[in-house]
Amino acid sequence: MVVAVLIAITLILTAAFILWNYMDKANSTLRDQAQQSASEVKSGKKLTPDEVRDNTFSMKDVLTNLSGGNNKFIKVSFAFELENKKAREEFEKLETQMKAIVIQTLADMTPDQVSGSKGFDNLTSALMNKMNPLLQQGKLNQILITDIVLQ
Numbered sequence: 001m002v003v004a005v006l007i008a009i010t011l012i013l014t015a016a017f018i019l020w021n022y023m024d025k026a027n028s029t030l031r032d033q034a035q036q037s038a039s040e041v042k043s044g045k046k047l048t049p050d051e052v053r054d055n056t057f058s059m060k061d062v063l064t065n066l067s068g069g070n071n072k073f074i075k076v077s078f079a080f081e082l083e084n085k086k087a088r089e090e091f092e093k094l095e096t097q098m099k100a101i102v103i104q105t106l107a108d109m110t111p112d113q114v115s116g117s118k119g120f121d122n123l124t125s126a127l128m129n130k131m132n133p134l135l136q137q138g139k140l141n142q143i144l145i146t147d148i149v150l151q
Contacts, residue, residue, distance in 0.1 A: 055082045057091050058146070064103045066150075068110045077147035078102070080131075080140055087138025094134060101130050111150060120145050 047055065060077045080098075082088045091098065105126050106114070114123055124143040132139050 052081060054085060055088050055141075056080065057082065057088055057095075059095070059099060059102065060147075062099060062102050062106070064106050066106065066111055066114070067108055070111075072111045073151055074106055074111075074114060075147075075149040075151075076102075076106070076145060078127075079144040079146050081142040081144065082135075083138035083141055087135055087140075090135055090137045091140075097134065098131055102127060105130065114148075114150065120148075 057080045058077070059080065061075055062077070063073065063075045066072045066074055080091060082091055105123065109123065113119055124145065127143055128140050
């Protein structure tokens with residue numbers, strides 16, 4: 001009986017060791033692929049401050065309730081930096097749709113989800129993912145939160 005238990009434990013440990021090595025190799029492969037993809041990303045042309053100003057659209061004082069049912073609201077202003085002037089002009093024409101996207105995205109978030117730098121990153125990335133497909137003349141380079149009040 002003791003020999004059978006020892007053999008069973010040995011087989012289990014061997015299987016665990018093999019599985020551990022297999023999973024570690026899979027993780028390193030994914031990590032290598034991610035690093036390779038990141039290195040292939042081309043950095044865009046560095047814009048001058050005047051070009052940044054000309055390609056930036058400001059959306060001020062968007063006010064909406066947050067989800068969670070505790071009557072929390074947020075008032076936020078954004079600066080949308082676009083790729084070129086044509087993209088900025090297109091963004092201006094779509095301002096109503098873009099504001100609706102901002103309000104809808106904020107309404108789906110809780111106060112914890114928009115708090116802190118991680119919350120700001122989550123909000124801006126969600127907005128970028130929803131807004132970029134609407135733009136035909138260029139794309140959003142960056143979304144900056146210029147003012148925020150959470151109450």
